[in-house]
Amino acid sequence: MYDDLLQPFIRYGFMQRALVGSLLLSASCAPVGVFLMLRRMSLTGDAMSHAILPGAAVGFLLFGLKIVPMTLGGLAVGLLVAIGSGVVSRFTVQKEDATMAAFYLISLAVGVLLVSWRGSSVDLMHVLFGSVLALNDEALALIAMIAGLTFLALGIFWRALVAECLDPLFLRSVSRVGAPVHFLFLVLVVLNLVGGFQALGTLLSVGLMMLPAAAARFWSNQVRSMCFIAIAIAAASSLGGLLLSYHASLPSGPAIILTAGGIYILSILAGRRGVLRNAFASRGHRTA
Template sequence: MFDWLISPFLQYGFMQRALFGSIVLSVSCAPVGVFLMLRRMSLTGDAMSHAILPGAALGFLLFGLDILPMTIGGLLVGLLVALGSGFVSRFTVQKEDASMAAFYLISLAVGVLLVSWRGSSVDLMHVLFGSVLALNNEALGLIVGIAVLTFVALIVFWRALVAECLDPLFLRSVSRMGGPVHLLFLVLVVLNLVGGFQALGTLLSVGLMMLPAVAARFWSNDVRGLCLIAIAIAVVSSLCGLLLSYHASMPSGPAIIMVAGVAYILSALFGRRGMLASALPSRRHKTA
């Protein structure tokens, strides 16, 4: 058991960096995923993860696999897509989900074309799916920095984020914080997707954000509880996914997301608010 669970992380430095990066990503991304879920914007996270591809691809074409240009490019394009879709929905008859879908599809197509134009199929796979086992110190520093910024923002603006999440009209009626808080939240989403992109690629980075969050929904109804449970599920998924990828010779990123998917299915079946609990007859105390 020791050899199966502990030995890979003691013997190999790349496994240690992968575990550390995955845990930091789990702690940072999972709470953001909870707020996305509560805002009923779960698919927006998926759209935004695709939207950062052109910026990352442009940074790759100009500077190679240098983390800083790819990060800056992904961040700028992600914010541009978020603000652009919001601008279209605000000043036209189109709803935000439709405009977001249009923007992210355009971004995805442009990004794939950019990478295919100057890169190889290996480069395209690296950008789309990442490589958590190849995290270097620079990538880990970026992930830690994003996690620190996310936690500071959540602590300082926690009440405003919860209020804007549950009743945005009320927040805007009693405070001018509604618009800035919404913009701050979009920035946090893009930042965490950019951080996840370094390890999981643009297609899977949203998985560590959303799957633990939606799985936690079957266990709690409290926002703080949801965040803590989502973090725990994400951390366990990262650990088990890395071990599975090591022993079964599987790609590490998909293995982590697959384990998170299994956690979601188990939560949907056996959680306190899952299907099995709903199917059981409720206990009613009969009064004389």
């Protein structure tokens, strides 16, 4: 048991940094994913994860694989896409989901071309899929800062975020904070995707945000409870994925997301609101 579970994290510094970074991302990304899911914006998170690629690619072209330039570039382009899609949907006939899809497809294509233009296939794989085992102290500090900002924003604006999530029209009718809170939420999404990009790349960073949130929906109806359950699932996925990666010699990022996917499937079947529970409840009603 010791050799299988604890020894990799005690013996190797890169495993320790990977675990700390993954746990910080789990605590930060999972609650944001719950709000995205409840807003029925799950695919928006996926679109935004691709949208940060051109900014990260520009940072890569100018400074190489350095954390700060790629992060600032991804953050700038991610916010630009989020704001741009909102402006287009508000002043034209096109809905926000279609606008977001168009923006993210363009961003993904531009980003891949930019990285491929000056980098190698290894650089492209690093940007697209990340490398959680290669996290350094600078990346950990950035992830910790993003997690701290997320906790602060959730603590201060929790009630407004819940209200804007469940009934945005009501919030806008009784308060002027609806639009600012919506923008704040988009900023939190982009920030956490940028943080996840350091470990999981642009293609997989949304996985740690959405899969635990989707799994938590099968265990609770309350927003606060779903957030805590999602954090626990994300943390378990990070730990299990890193161990799976270490023992089976698998890529660490996909191993983490596949572990989260396994927990999601288990939640579908065995959750309090899952398939088996509903099937037994329906059978009990028919018997009665």
